[in-house]
Amino acid sequence: MLVVASVSAFLLTFRQSENAHDAAWHAELADFRRLLGMSWFMVVVFWLAWATGEAMATILFALIAFFALREFITLSPTRRGDHRSLVLAFFVVLPIQFWLVATRHFNLFTVFVPVYVFLALPAVSAISGDPQRFLERNAKLQWGIMVCVYGTSHVPALMLLEFPGRNYAGKQAFLVFFLVLVVQCCMLLQHLLARRMKRPPSLPAVSASFNWETAGLGILAGSAVGAMLSFITPFKPGQALGMAFVACVAGTLGHLVMKALKRDRGVTAWGNRVSVTGANGLLDRVDALCFAAPIFFHSVRWYFSG
Numbered sequence: 001m002l003v004v005a006s007v008s009a010f011l012l013t014f015r016q017s018e019n020a021h022d023a024a025w026h027a028e029l030a031d032f033r034r035l036l037g038m039s040w041f042m043v044v045v046f047w048l049a050w051a052t053g054e055a056m057a058t059i060l061f062a063l064i065a066f067f068a069l070r071e072f073i074t075l076s077p078t079r080r081g082d083h084r085s086l087v088l089a090f091f092v093v094l095p096i097q098f099w100l101v102a103t104r105h106f107n108l109f110t111v112f113v114p115v116y117v118f119l120a121l122p123a124v125s126a127i128s129g130d131p132q133r134f135l136e137r138n139a140k141l142q143w144g145i146m147v148c149v150y151g152t153s154h155v156p157a158l159m160l161l162e163f164p165g166r167n168y169a170g171k172q173a174f175l176v177f178f179l180v181l182v183v184q185c186c187m188l189l190q191h192l193l194a195r196r197m198k199r200p201p202s203l204p205a206v207s208a209s210f211n212w213e214t215a216g217l218g219i220l221a222g223s224a225v226g227a228m229l230s231f232i233t234p235f236k237p238g239q240a241l242g243m244a245f246v247a248c249v250a251g252t253l254g255h256l257v258m259k260a261l262k263r264d265r266g267v268t269a270w271g272n273r274v275s276v277t278g279a280n281g282l283l284d285r286v287d288a289l290c291f292a293a294p295i296f297f298h299s300v301r302w303y304f305s306g
Helices: 002-012 023-052 054-074 080-102 112-127 134-160 173-197 212-228 237-265 282-305
Strands: none
Touching: 002 023, 023 054, 023 173, 023 282, 054 080, 054 134, 054 282, 080 112, 080 134, 112 134, 134 173, 134 237, 134 282, 173 212, 173 237, 173 282, 212 237, 237 282
């Protein structure tokens, strides 16, 4: 699908028509090609994770979490008193969280960030002796860790789930594929429908493109894709439909939350102001997945635990 889309986009660059020199048309084509480029990047990352096994998959997702967190922090001003907390976040919290995933400490990795890290970061910040905007600074860092590190870590954790009584050993990578595909299909369709249908924004103060109707259609489409992919999962079609629906709703609401954060920071895209990660706008591509992954992971684990 990406090959066909990429060839089509390449051929469109030779298009000769009355719109050939229209600035808006070329801008839309350039935006589409950037989207394709990031899609290729994600496909390559997921394929490498699949081909190299669970350990390398965990490392690759840890790198994605690192770059996403760096994008998030870059757009939020910091003070000297935050340096210790930032070092703790990037070089202690992130590696420990993904190590807990790799070593199958499920009960600990699910509470490590929301309990231990949430209590440790303010303590480290207080030790620095800088009380100015203390609550805002710590909330910003805690929120970035929650989304970028905690959320992302649940994607490789899917490869470690077990399903007693079902012949699914060694096939857990299909769950990662399932989650990513249904969420990305949902978000892509919402984006395309918002452009074509041109519905008035439902929450204009948060997003100029978000509309409940297009969001609902995207969620239904992603859920339908999930039902069709039930054969690669341990789910029956009805179960796959329900799990995909949960993931799409979580991803849609998460994407809306990140739009609100961007409005608060006064930017249109993560990494748009300063490119420091080498993957400009990476968080824009994975924000929905960061929200959907924990909800999907715990829904699957809870449902099949009995």
